[in-house]
Amino acid sequence: MKTILSGDQLAITIKRLSHQILENCADLSDTCIIGIQPRGIWLSDRIVKEIRANAPGAAMKYGVLDITFYRDDVRKELHVANQTDISFSIENKKVILIDDVLYTGRTIRAAMDALLDFGRPAKVELCVLIDRRFSRQLPIQPDYTGKSIDSIISQRVKVCWQENDGKDEVVLL
């Protein structure tokens, strides 16, 4: 087991990602942040909290999206669905999808399909905490990256959160 990000480093990285999003979004009222269930929402919760702390009163929308019903491997393994909560229109908005780890790109493909069922956004961007380079199976790349790592297929990246796992850290198993 190897530590990729310690708790302190993780906090700094989240702060940086939030500031990059702030920097890129001139008008937050046109921006929607959408966390991908289940594990992306721990990150999106923190980023949204950070953005709101830095831009009080900003009318940025925040939702969570579950992609279970859009997966391309329904038949291989049954996944439990989680809650989707997008109680606003994404029509002509800038949407930033947030997930913890970008690996094959299949989750993001499914998320984009799911997203389009809610409307036609003006732009979709992707923010991930960990980008596992050279392992993509689809042409999908992040716009905001916490940390890029090189890993082999047999390895697993685990992002742990205080709220869920009792400790903030990212490890390579």
Place this chain on the structure above:
Amino acid sequence: MQLSTKHLLGIRDLVPQDIQIILDTATQFKEVLQRPIKKVPSLRDVTIVNLFYENSTRTRISFELAEKRLSADTINFSASGSSVSKGETLLDTVNNILSMKVDMVVMRHSASGAPHFLAKHIPAAIVNAGDGINEHPTQALLDAFSIRERLGTLEGKKIAIIGDIMHSRVALSNIYLLKKMGADVTVAGPPTLIPKHMAESFDVRVEYDLKKALEWCDVANVLRIQLERQNQVLFSSLREYNLAYGVKKSLLDNLDKEILVMHPGPINRGVELDSDVADSKQSIILNQVENGVAVRMAVLYLLAGRRGEG
């Protein structure tokens, strides 16, 4: 995470965890049905035949909608107007349909056990949409979903099932499900419409006095008097049935709490349920219908995940 069964033949075969998974998945599908595009691509590689040997409005439309919302291909078959009238057997009919590469069969049949028979002989996943006087599992699931949506849980809730318990597949499926999920059940109705030994066989209370049953319960699930299944006279007239067992506004108004009123439909207005009750805000009958699509989507989605296993 998956169901313990390949088919949904009855609630009797399910374990509580199966019911929990189905209801939780249905909650997510209900959200899908609120979206601008009420459709997900999950079952786009699945073909489903709806085999209806008996009349149905709600169940059939509900299943068909559920299948379409899941992007499955569907075929509808009704016994009338088909080769069934030329004497083709059930197994032959189904095998012919399956040879056209159908993955799942949703079946309603007037013979109890017909879907169990099919499940033994064909490889497709079977969903029972009502078989004779045996079970109607998706109705019980959507009833449970509707109760859970209103009351938060099934555990410890008091449900009265009122009316023709003897001929009702809805009653049987509901009893199995509610008992598995820890609810208390009372069956109420005239003695001629309640089978003997109900209390011992199913661990339910039996009540012949409608007023007492209503006073006891949190939810009253009122069943239809099934005129088509009554070959002998079990009560003297519909008017008399209404007087003794019809759920009336005055009865509900005199209770010290507001109970929920459910009905699987179609309602015989003025027989088992008076119009002013059916249309009151205590009635969640139309919610049941709405939830039916989400619950059936969950069942089909979860069973399709098990397709192709040995």
